[in-house]
Amino acid sequence: xxxxxxxxxxxxxxxxxxxxxxxxxxxxxxxxxxxxxxxxxxxxxxxxxxxxxxxxxxxxxxxxxxxxxxxxxxxxxxxxxxxxxxxxxxxxxxxxxxxxxxxxxxxxxxxxxxxxxxxxxxxxxxxxxxxxxxxxxxxxxxxxxxxxxxxxxxxxxxxxxxxxxxxxxxxxxxxxxxxxxxxxxxxxxxxxxxxxxxxxxxxxxxxxxxxxxxxxxxxxxxxxxxxxxxxxxxxxxxxxxxxxxxxxxxxxxxxxxxxxxxxxxxxxxxxxxxxxxxxxxxxxxxxxxxxxxxxxxxxxxxxxxxxxxxxxxxxxxxxxxxxxxxxxxxxxxxxxxxxxxxxxxxxxxxxxxxxxxxxxxxxxxxxxxxxxxxxxxxxxxxxxxxxxxxxxxxxxxxxxxxxxxxxxxxxxxxxxxxxxxxxxxxxxxxxxxxxxxxxxxxxxxxxxxxxxxxxxxxxxxxxxxxxxxxxxxxxxxxxxxxxxxxxxxxxxxxxxxxxxxxxxxxxxxxxxxxx
Ligand code: ADP
Numbered sequence: 001x002x003x004x005x006x007x008x009x010x011x012x013x014x015x016x017x018x019x020x021x022x023x024x025x026x027x028x029x030x031x032x033x034x035x036x037x038x039x040x041x042x043x044x045x046x047x048x049x050x051x052x053x054x055x056x057x058x059x060x061x062x063x064x065x066x067x068x069x070x071x072x073x074x075x076x077x078x079x080x081x082x083x084x085x086x087x088x089x090x091x092x093x094x095x096x097x098x099x100x101x102x103x104x105x106x107x108x109x110x111x112x113x114x115x116x117x118x119x120x121x122x123x124x125x126x127x128x129x130x131x132x133x134x135x136x137x138x139x140x141x142x143x144x145x146x147x148x149x150x151x152x153x154x155x156x157x158x159x160x161x162x163x164x165x166x167x168x169x170x171x172x173x174x175x176x177x178x179x180x181x182x183x184x185x186x187x188x189x190x191x192x193x194x195x196x197x198x199x200x201x202x203x204x205x206x207x208x209x210x211x212x213x214x215x216x217x218x219x220x221x222x223x224x225x226x227x228x229x230x231x232x233x234x235x236x237x238x239x240x241x242x243x244x245x246x247x248x249x250x251x252x253x254x255x256x257x258x259x260x261x262x263x264x265x266x267x268x269x270x271x272x273x274x275x276x277x278x279x280x281x282x283x284x285x286x287x288x289x290x291x292x293x294x295x296x297x298x299x300x301x302x303x304x305x306x307x308x309x310x311x312x313x314x315x316x317x318x319x320x321x322x323x324x325x326x327x328x329x330x331x332x333x334x335x336x337x338x339x340x341x342x343x344x345x346x347x348x349x350x351x352x353x354x355x356x357x358x359x360x361x362x363x364x365x366x367x368x369x370x371x372x373x374x375x376x377x378x379x380x381x382x383x384x385x386x387x388x389x390x391x392x393x394x395x396x397x398x399x400x401x402x403x404x405x406x407x408x409x410x411x412x413x414x415x416x417x418x419x420x421x422x423x424x425x426x427x428x429x430x431x432x433x434x435x436x437x438x439x440x441x442x443x444x445x446x447x448x449x450x451x452x453x454x455x456x457x458x459x460x461x462x463x464x465x466x467x468x469x470x471x472x473x474x475x476x477x478x479x480x481x482x483x484x485x486x487x488x489x490x491x492x493x494x495x496x497x498x499x500x501x502x503x504x505x506x507x508x509x510x511x512x513x514x515x
Contacts, residue, residue: 019102019105020101020102021038021039021042021101021102022038022039022099022100022101023036023037023038023039023040023042023043023099023100024036024037024038024097024098024099024100025040025048025054025057025058025097025098025100026091026095026096026097026098027054027061027065027091027095027096027097027098028094028095029065029066029094029095030065030095031053031054031055031061031065031095032050032051032052032053032054033048033049033050033051033052033053033054033057034050034095035050036048038100040100042082042102043078043082043084043100044078044079044080044082045057045058045078045079046079054096054098058076058086058098060073060076060086061088061096061098064088064096065095065096066090066094067088067090067096068090069090070087070088070089070090071087071088072085072086072087072088073085073086073087073088074086074103075103075106075107075110076103082104083102083103083104083106083107084100084101084102084103085100085101085103085106086098086099086100086101087099087101154325154326154327154339155326157326157328157333157339158326158338158339161328161333161337161338161339162207162211162338164336165203165207165336165337165338166204166207168336169199169200169201169203169204170200170204172196172197172200173196173197173200173201173204176193176196176197177197179193180193201497205497206277207338209274209477210338210340210341210344211338211340212477213340213344213347213348213477214325214340214343214344216477216478217343217344217347218325221478222347222348222351223478223479224268224271224351224352225268225270225271225479225482226266226267226268227266227267227268227269228264228265228266228377228380229264229265229266229267229268229269229272230262230263230264230379231259231263231264231265231267231298231303231374232257232259232260232261232262232263233262234269234272234273234276235255235257235259235276235294235296235305237273238273238276238277238280238294239253239255239294241277241280242280242281242284242292242294245281245284246284246292249284249287249288250289251284251287251289251290251291251292252290252291252292252293253291253292253293253294254291254292254293254294255293255294255295255296256293256294256295256296257295257296257297258295258296258297258298259296259297259298262379263298263376264376264377264378264379264380265298265303265374265375265376265377266374266375266377267303267352267372267374268352271348271351271352272352272372274344274345274348275344275345275348275349275370276305276307276370278341278342278344278345279307279345279368279370280292280294280307281341282341282342282368283307283308283309283311283366283368284309285335285336285337286309286311286312286332286335286366287309287310287311287312287365288311288312289310290309290310290311290365291309291310292307292308292309292310293306293307293308293309294306294307294308295308298374298376301373301374301375301376302371302372302373302374303370303371303372303373303374304369304370304371305369305370305371305372306367306368306369306370307367307368307370308365308366308367308368309365309366309367310364310365311365311366312331312332312362312363312365313360313361313362313363313364313365313366314329314358314360314362314366315329315362319358319360322342323342323343323346324343325339325340325343325344326338326339326340326343327339327343349370349372352372352373353372353373354370354371354372354373355370355371356368356369356370356371357369394511395419395420395421396420396421396441396442396507396511397420397421397422397423397439397440397441398415398420398421398422398423398440398441398442398443398444398507399422399423399424399425399431399434399435399440399442399443399444400412400415400422400423400424400425400444401424401425401426401427401428401430401431401443401444401445401446401449401454401457402424402425402426402444402446402449402473403426403427403446403448403449403450404446407446407496408424408426411444411498411503412424414500414503414504415503415504415507417500418504418507420507423438423440426449427449427450427451427452428445428449428451428452428453428454428456428457428460429451429452429457430451431443431445431457431461432452432457432460432461435461435466440468441468441469441511442468442469442470442471442507442510442511443461443466443468443469443470443471444470444471444473444494445457445458445470445471445472445473445490446473446474447472447473447474447476447481447484447485448474448475454472454473454474454485454488455472455484455485455488455490456488458470458472458485458488458489458490459488459489461489462488462489469491469492469510469511469513470489470490470491471490471491471492471493471494471506471507471510472485472486472490472492472493472494473494473496473498474493474494474495474496475495475496477495491510491513492506492509492510494506
C-alpha cells in the first residue's frame with residue numbers, strides 16, 4: 001500500500017479539522033484580502049470583507065507580502081483571548097495564504113507547564129532558604145557545642161583550681177590552729193603561726209569575695225557604694241600593700257603620681273581598691289624579673305592609671321579571652337589563681353562607667369590602662385574628728401547581739417581590749433529585753449539571728465524610741481541587704497569578717513551621735 005486508504009485519510013482529515021479548526025485567508029500581492037475559507041469565526045478577526053487590508057486583521061503580516069518560503073508564527077494572541085498558530089505560505093500567483101490553526105489547547109498546556117515551572121522554581125527557592133537556615137542552625141549548634149565544651153572545661157579547671165586554692169591556705173590555718181591548741185609552739189613560732197593564719201585567711205577572704213562577685217555579676221547584679229574618697233590616700237595604700245610583695249620577688253616597684261597630696265572624688269572606694277589590687281597582684285604574680293610600675297593622674301574628671309610590668313606578657317590571641325571568667329593562659333596555670341580577677345575587674349569598671357585596655361607583648365611584659373570618670377568633691381568637713389579624738393579614751397558600754405558564740409567572743413575581745421564594757425545577747429529578742437533594763441552607748445546587731453532577726457529587732461527598738469547608734473553586722477555583700485539594715489534604723493553596716501581596726505574606728509565614729 002503506497003498511500004493511506006481514502007477512508008483513513010478522510011477520517012484523519014476529519015479528526016485534524018475538528019481539533020485544529022483550520023481557517024485560510026487569501027491575500028493579494030498588494031496586501032488585500034481576496035478570499036477566506038474554514039472556521040474563520042473561531043479566530044475573532046471581526047467582519048471580513050474582500051479588499052480589506054490584511055494587515056488590519058493580522059498586524060504581523062506587515063512586510064511579508066513577498067515571501068518565498070513558508071513562515072510559522074506559533075501561539076499568536078488574537079482578540080478575545082484566542083490563541084492560534086499562524087502559517088504564512090507564499091501564493092503561486094503572488095501574495096500569501098494565511099493558515100490559522102487553533103492553539104488554545106497548546107496555549108493552555110503551555111500555561112499549565114509555565115505554572116508548574118514557576119511552582120518548581122518557588123519550591124526550589126524555598127528549599128534553598130530552608131537549606132540555608134539549616135546550615136545556619138547547624139553552625140549555631142556547633143558554636144554552642146564548642147561553647148558548652150569550653151564552659152565544661154573551664155568549670156572542671158575552676159573546680160580543680162578552687163579546690164587547690166581553698167585547701168592550701170586551709171591546710172596551714174588548720175595545721176597551725178591544731179598546734180596552738182596543743183600548746184606546741186615556741187614564742188617565735190607563735191608569731192609565724194599567727195602571721196600564716198592571718199595571711200591564709202586573707203587569701204581565703206579575697207577568693208570568696210571574687211567567687212561571690214562573679215556569681216553576682218553573672219546574674220546581672222553588682223552594686224556601688226559611692227562616697228567621698230581621697231584618691232591620693234587610696235593610691236598610697238595600694239603602694240604600701242604591694243611594695244613589700246614586689247620586694248619579696250626582688251622586683252623593682254615604682255610609682256609615678258600626678259595627684260596632689262589630697263584628691264577627693266566621689267566613687268566606690270572599696271571597688272576601686274579591689275580592681276587595683278587585682279591588676280597589681282597580677283603584675284607581680286606574672287613577673288619574675290624586672291619591674292612593676294604604677295602611674296596615675298586625675299584630669300578633667302577622669303582618673304587614669306597604668307599598671308605596667310616586665311613579665312611574661314600575653315599572646316595576642318589570649319588578650320581578649322583573659323577577661324572571660326575562669327579563663328587562664330594555659331602556660332601560666334602553674335601560678336595560683338582562679339581566673340576571676342580580670343573578669344570581675346572589667347565588670348566593676350563597666351558598672352562604674354570606666355574602661356580597661358591592654359597592651360602586651362609575649363616575653364616583654366604587659367600594660368593595663370584603666371580610666372574612670374570620677375567627680376571631684378570638696379574635702380569632707382573634719383568637724384567630727386576633734387570631739388571624737390578628744391573623747392576617744394572614754395569607756396563605752398556596748399551591746400553585742402550575735403548568735404555565733406565564737407564571733408561574739410571575738411568582738412567582745414576586741415572591744416574589751418580597747419577599754420570598753422560589753423554586754424552579750426544571742427537573739428534580737430534578747431537584745432530588746434536587755435535594752436529595756438539597761439542603757440548602752442552603742443549596739444552592734446547581727447542581721448541574721450534565730451528567734452528574731454537583727455533588722456526586725458532594730459525596727460522595734462527604733463519604734464520604742466531608742467536613739468543610740470546601732471551598727472549592723474552582716475556577711476552579706478548584697479546592696480539590698482545593706483539597704484534593708486539601714487532602712488530598719490541602723491546607722492552603719494559592717495561587713496564580716498570585721499578587722500579590729502575597722503570595728504574600733506566605726507565605734508569611735510558613731511560613739512557620740514544621737515538620732
Ligand atoms: P588569675 O590571675 O587568678 O588566673 P585573672 O582573671 O586575674 O585570673 O587573669 C586571667 C589570666 O590572664 C591569668 O591567668 C594570666 O594568664 C593572664 N594575666 C593577667 N594579668 C597578667 C599579667 N600582668 N601578665 C601576664 N599575664 C597576665
